[in-house]
Amino acid sequence: MAKVRGAIVVDNELCKGCGLCVVACPTNTIGLAKEVNSKGYNYAYMENPEACIGCVNCALVCPDSVITVYKVKVS
Amino acid sequence: MAELDIKDIIREENLVYKKSTLLTDNVMHYCPGCTHGVVHKLVAEVIEEMGIQEQTVGVSPVGCSVFAYNYIDIDWSEAAHGRAPAVATAIKRLMPDKYVFTYQGDGDLASIGAAEILHACNRGEDIVVIFINNAIYGMTGGQMAPTTLVGMPTATCPYGRDISLNGYPLKMTELVAQLPGTCFVTRQSAQSAAAVRKCKKAIRKAFENQNKKKGTSFIEVVATCNSGWKMNPVKANEWMEKHMFPFYPLGDLKDCEKSPAEEYNKYMEE
DSSP: OOEEEEEEEEOTTTOOOOOHHHHHOTTOOEEEOSSOOTTSOOOEEESSGGGOOOOOHHHHHOTTOOEEEEEEEEO | OOOOOHHHHSSGGGEEEOOOTTBOSSOOOSOTTOHHHHHHHHHHHHHHHHTOGGGEEEEEOSSGGGGGGGTBOSEEEEOSTTOHHHHHHHHHHHOTTSEEEEEEEHIIIIIITHHHHHHHHHHTOSOEEEEEEOSSBTTTTSBOOTTOOBTOOOSSOTTOBOHHHHOOOOOHHHHHHTSTTEEEEEEEEOSSHHHHHHHHHHHHHHHHHHTTTOOEEEEEEEOOOHHHHTSOHHHHHHHIIIIIHHHSOOEEEEEOSSOHHHHHHHHHHO
16 A cells, blocks of 8 residues: 655744644644744744654644645655 | 565555646635645646636636636636626637636625525526535634524524524525536535546536536535634534534436437426
């Protein structure tokens, strides 16, 4: 069975750390960083990069459209 | 299986989702987790997918989304409080080939603009109305709105909305669905990926209705105002699912195949 691997890129400076992507992620890939961006928000990042399947859920619910999603099939 | 490095995944050819090119680089002024951002994104994506960027005119309201023109790169007009449907009517009548939509909150559409929206829908103007219902006046500090639920605390009803004093919440979408001028009336939400996909489909359908001369398309999006509700964004979504959805049930209320005039003639013949 082909395995799917994904990755997200979060625009750290524009992320407001609302946490909606953390809840939307079915594989618990995303977490909020302990560091903050220049506005003081704990931005989202890939906590478990191995788990990402590139399902786009996080990008769909992101109110600020800061998430870009990549997906690749691994045979 | 060879391990794949993240850098090998993040490549142009593997891209599956990126921000719509219609959304500008301006930082949205909305609070973290605000539904406005999601709906802005959906509107931008629909306009981009339909390739109607040059033909679309938006009318932004008064409320949090007053600065919508800063975020979506199309033509915009600003309307006085609640008067967006009236302005949209004028734009659509003067330029019938344009796609015209209004983007209004519940304080704007259900309260001060109740007359404008009812009459625009009753006239069957070929416009799209996007109605964001978060049951509160978000911009001015969380006061009670016409759509505030019974018992829901706000800044001006701190002990909860009292029916004997403040009356009942107003279901605008049900009201509008009664009018013969509307062709597509639906209530959507945007709290999960599935809901966002459905909401986008509804917005797409509403925009496609415009060149069919079918009448007004009305989309209510049940939304959150986490700052006004004094919750975090995740809790606000849960609260919305638990308390808002029973009173504001999701789904299509009306979806006509024919134009309002044809429907009316058929009704009169019967």
